[in-house]
Amino acid sequence: LKNKELFLVDKIRQRAKKQLSPGLRLGIGDDTAILSALPPTQELLITTDLLVEGAHFERRWHPPRALGHKVLARGLSDLAAMGGRPRWALLSLCLPAWVTPAWKKHFFNGLFDLAGKTGVALIGGDLARGERFTADIVVLGECRRGRALRRSAAKTGDSIYVSGLLGGSALGLERLRTGRPRPSDPAVQRHLLPTPRLALGQYLSRHPGVHAALDLSDGLSLDLFRLTRESGVGAEIRVADLPVFPGATLDHALHGGEDYELLFTSRPGLRPPPSAGAVPLTLIGVITSGQKLVLVGADGRRRNLPVKGFEHDL
């Protein structure tokens, strides 16, 4: 193990070294990375995301390149929801015996490609062996002081928006599980190669009328529940206004996970542009003073929104 570990670390290190990163004083090689202090106008954002084989993915459906992409994308999405600019990442990997050198190569290709596109430098991590592939990604980033969007800042009367389309990832997962979809199937692409909404999050954090935000990792109902719970408010969502991914059901859109779109609230008068970057924004409901979640059907009937959440692959 140890020599292999050193060898793998060397290879990762060579790739990581090619990345430029101002502020990085010491990266992979020591057990601890060193970063210069940020300017006092900035704040440091830090998030971790754990991905476990069998709980979050099955290797027969997830090509290694897509998995490397997704491991980093999940951490970036958390940062996107705050409006942060990602800077650095650390990766802890538990590798089972089935991991081949080719699999590892593709995994790191997927990860480093997304890192390059989003300006992230890999500065450290840890390696172990074990029975289940497990990856814990740490993403560090920055934002202007006091500007980070929080999930706890929604106010009664706020408009509720989502970016993009909902339910596509859950639909793609269903197709991967039950058939042999073409890899180019848009829903499958959506599940395998999610796009963290970094530019949108940064745009929203500069917009003074935007109050609360989070990323939709576990499904609209559960993530909306978290946002309203942290803010001490309720919400009303209109079925007719939900931007449902083509082919997805209402259930996919309400309870399917891993869309990695942003859910945000803004003061009622505000009208954000219909899209930010290439991502459409849709008004789907309103924040209410109670702590209930209400779903207004296409027929106008109101019922409680069940909070189902996303049970991952198993």
Add this chain to the structure above:
Amino acid sequence: LKNKELFLVDKIRQRAKKQLSPGLRLGIGDDTAILSALPPTQELLITTDLLVEGAHFERRWHPPRALGHKVLARGLSDLAAMGGRPRWALLSLCLPAWVTPAWKKHFFNGLFDLAGKTGVALIGGDLARGERFTADIVVLGECRRGRALRRSAAKTGDSIYVSGLLGGSALGLERLRTGRPRPSDPAVQRHLLPTPRLALGQYLSRHPGVHAALDLSDGLSLDLFRLTRESGVGAEIRVADLPVFPGATLDHALHGGEDYELLFTSRPGLRPPPSAGAVPLTLIGVITSGQKLVLVGADGRRRNLPVKGFEHDL
């Protein structure tokens, strides 16, 4: 899972809230924590450490309280080697079905006790379920700019020191595996409840004659190999001078892991005090210009030091 997850997060959050932490702007609750920028005189240190059931520990030998302690201690030890002051931690946990509420309670008691003693605030993390207990700890800390000790800074002619005694943890693990030792057995204590050498590391980083340092997590031979490899030098170690833990063999002392003592080099003239805090310091050898590792036997005979490293529990 989700409701349990929210419940567990709530409980951890209540405990985490009681910790004071200047500079922390947002802790557990959002997906991302927010920290104020450090003063420009400081640098940020960050390390991750992955602990996997079956690879790093067996639950039949490791009481949950000791495991919670060890998860954090391993991350703190990395920071200690640099001379850093720990400030914050994030914890990603993968919990199998066998984890009971009582087990979790003891695990977090062990972790929060050590966090309290070392001034660390838990500011975030992630939770998943899976087949093997896995914990990835992220520890953030700070040190004065340019003062962090690195493993790559050893110079030819440097004296090589270790803190404390070597081989005790490997001896304790052997006793846990092969018998039913008393829990108060000092070697078992040493394995289960290691002490990160934070005060010593901070002392060494202020000492201008100290060059390179790292913590002994995987055994003297492998960690010395890492230090010399990163520094482009060799080393000569004298068996007669090794501070061996009572009852441990030379093999335990040379190749046994998890002692979490510090290995450091200093310019030859320098004589650090015989102990720093309560931890004795022992001169065990010298940095050489070749890239070989040489072991000088008690009889004066020289042979290559085999680099065996520590194969963990399996």
